[in-house]
Amino acid sequence: MASGKPPSKAYLVKFLAVSGARYLKRCVKNCIKFVIGRRVYFSDDNVFFRLYLRQWMGGRPIRKITCRGFPGEGAGSQALMIMNAMNFAHACGLTYVHTPFARIAHADRPMEKWVEAWEAQFNFGAGEVTADKDDSEVVNYAVNFTDLLSCFGVEDLTRAFSATLPNLKRKYWLNKTRCTREKVTICVHVRRGDVTSPVDGMWTSASVIARTVSRIKSILHSRSLTYTIRAFSQGEHADFIELSSLGVDLFLDADPVWTMQELVEADILIMAKSAFSHVAALLSDGIIMSEADSYPPLDFWLVRRPNGDFDEQSFERQLQSLIKSKQMRQSSGDAGTRESQI
DSSP states (O other): OOSSSSOOOOHHHHHHHHHHHHHHHHHHHHHHHHHHHHOOOHHHHHHHHHHHHHTTSSSSOOEEEEEOOTTSOOHHHHHHHHHHHHHHHHTOOOEEOOOOOOSSSSSOOOHHHHHHHHHHHOTTTSOBBBOTOOTEEEHHHHHHHHHHHHHTTOTTTTTHHHHHHHHHHHHHGGGGOOOOOOOOEEEOOOTTTTTTTTTTTTTTHHHHHHHHHHHHHHHHHHOOOEEEEEEESOGGGGGGHHHHHTTEHHHHHHOOEEEEHHHHHHHEEEEEESHHHHHHHHHHOOEEETTSSOOOOOOEEEEEESSOOOHHHHHHHHHHHHHHHHHHHHHHHHHHHHHHHH
């Protein structure tokens, strides 16, 4: 089993003491339930404590991880938690078993259709064993991730994505066809809806985003590249006048499942401070421009400054690679078309 350095003695003592006390309390309650004929119950953190204690004492180690997310969270948050669970399992030599989405917040259709749409969007369960909810050997990553990272000595899970993202991307594209677009597609995600005030730490002003867009436009113009720019958010058109004045097409309150796919497939993705953006960026093969003070970026992402500026030399290097890649895909597509016509 792969893992990092062992947890500190101070952390381990605290974890065993606090979690052990909760476990004993639950055992007492379960004894009472058993006597009166009610079903006994152990919470997800109780299960993790029992399994980790057994492993720590030299018994059978933890083998299986799943992710039963929080039903009050949206699709981006729950998807990111699953991706982190799969990433953790791979980094630590564990087996990921899939738990399909059950409830996802912000539904715009009946819940059954809503969760089916997101399950089909990400395909996280493709090729994976489905978790048995009664399996007492499975640890729920969503509830225990802080202690799991500490107990297994994983300090930086972000870097581990380099090994797991190819498989996550493969799953994503199983039921989709990649589109070859001649124009450079730029997608902007602007977080609004649950973020309603500039004093909120997750807010990014339209003027700051407009500065980023303006600089990108200038670089593309200098290379005589054609492009489209679309912004996805919630609200009224008047709230985004700084973007529309730059020729940005606004898609407000659009289908979230379609929006996710558009963000993933963008040649250039300008992220918001949101799990929704972060999931799209992880699955994307485009140029990623992330926000400062948001989720940890991957090494090759471009982190925008608070005023919207970014490292333009790094951007141009990535843009050059992007254009070459688009030309190769276009040539390949043209060749395929010619062959089919012969």
